[in-house]
Amino acid sequence: MEALGINLGFLLVQVFNFLLLLILLRKFVFTPIVNMLEKRRETISKGLEDASIAAEARENAEKEAEKLLSEARSKAATEARELTARAEAQAKEIIKDAEAKAGKAREAALAEVDQERVRVLGEVRGQVGALAVAAAQKLIGEALDAKKQQTLIDEFFSGVKAGKVTVLEGADAAGSAAVVTSALPLSAAEQSSVQEQVLKTLGGKGEVTFKVDPNILGGLVVRVGDKVLDGSVSGQLGALRQSIR
Amino acid sequence: MEAEAAKMIGAGIAMIGAMGAGLGVGLAALGGVQGIARNPDAAGTIQTSMILGIVFTEAIAIYCLVVAMLILFI
Amino acid sequence: MAKQEATRKWKYGVNRWIALAIIIAGVIAAGMYPPLRPYISLPAEHLTDTLFYFPLTGEKFFLTNTMVAVLIADVFLIALALFVIRPALKSGKQVFKGIVGVVEALVEVIYNLTAGTAGKWTKTIVPIFATITFLVLTVNWMELIPGVDSIGVINEISLEHAHHVNPDLHVETDCDIDPLFTIGNTNVVSIGGQPDCAAAIAPFVRAAATDxxxxxxxxxxxxMAIQIIGVRAQGLRYFEKFINIRALGKPGMGKIDFIVGIFEIVSEFSKIISFSFRLFGNIFAGMILLLVIGTLIPVAAQTGVLMLEFAVGLIQALVFGMLTMIFMAQATQSHHGDEEHH
Incomplete structure (x- = not known):
């Protein structure tokens, strides 16, 4: 112990010295500093709390603003959509109008063309009859009774024999509308006679439309609803071809 | 052999023990650095325990030193 | 930018030249006044004759140089507390500058460490932890001041001792050491002079932890603080850790628990040894290192050792306090600890 320099007296001096220092420093330094640290920590934590509250408030405000903004945005979007829809509808209407007008114009033009055709074909009908008579005279080599021939030809084209419509004989058809097709336009007298008979067959009431189709060559085709009465030359020729075969 | 020479050799031999302490301090530092590298957030805690471990390990070397000094000076 | 760079370059240059000048001055000084091989004594040297006798033990009291260091540290710390820190704390400010700020930061570190370990006993433990740290820190860093450990009087006892250990060694009386100055009939000398001479001098101030x-x-x-706080926290049940009579009644592992308690007593007392020798060993080794390096390589090399000792002084101060704090915190908890010490 002596060699190490350990000495009880010095040891005790050091211990008492330390205890004195401990008491002094504790009173004047450490306790105040620790108190101050705790106070400061409290202040800081309070400040942090305040800050967090403020942050929360700000967040709420931001949320509110965001909500308002999004509402406004959606409103604007809805309005824009409505406007667009309205504009589109208007545009469609305009287009439809225009199309309808165009269709009407076209129909009118078509009707005009039809009438013209009917007129021309009506004009041609006389000549066709004369040509047919001339051809027959040439073929047979004798003069034919011009008047009788004319009647024959008329009958051929109109399908009306001795004031009666041949197709309708013995036929019964029920309906409210009939379409009568002839190879060449019918004269007004023929038309009225055909109409009368067709109406009689239908049962007094109905509507009769006349059409011209040179493809059927001669006679009449009457269509009532889905029923077709074929008195045309082409139909007869077809039937003949069928039977020959 | 002179007593003085024997003392010096003895002190030298006593300090061999510091070898293990050096190894131990190195290992402690290794562990600490690895821990900090894996989890840098825990650096404070790891440093404290690492220093404590290093101090305990170092105490062995200090004992060697004290023995060596006792041999030399007494 | 260019100007700033120029300024920095100029500064760096100045520091470089100052360092060079100091090294050159060191070389000249070492050449004119070569350092002596120091004579290192383990016990603290006596500076005076017997002043008085201790009342109870009857031992002689000398003023030793480590006692001087402790007194200086005491005066420094008390003056700091009374004349610097107390007024600053009373001023009611929240933020401090300078040395008060440093002290406050260190106390905060100590407080945080304690609060993390000790829980509700924090306020009791902090002053002890902090006082140990501050005293040891002051005393350790004193070692770094030039003149401490190196300026003193020729020590007759040490001289005799040195002559006795190594008769071949020249001592001061043989080689005349120029005294720095003289007080009364005492020549004040420093480590320095002729290379062959041993300087058996008693420095006026020697780092206290080397005693x-x-x-x-x-x-x-x-x-004692550990035992007292243990009793305060748990009453007499604290001693159950050491003498576990209740465990004897239990079957099986009970007897082993009792024996473990006996070992706890040994480890408790070995704490004193390990605490004291850890601090002593570190600082004493540092002192020897400083002296030996200073005499072997007189120029510049000591600077590195000084930096090392700066760190060691801080760490040892903190560790001494921290271990006290940890053991005190353990003593307040009732489960008997598995690892009481290293």
Missing amino acids: LNFTLGLAFVSF
């Missing part, structure tokens, strides 16, 4: 009385005293205080 086992100081470290043992601190360790004893720390030990």
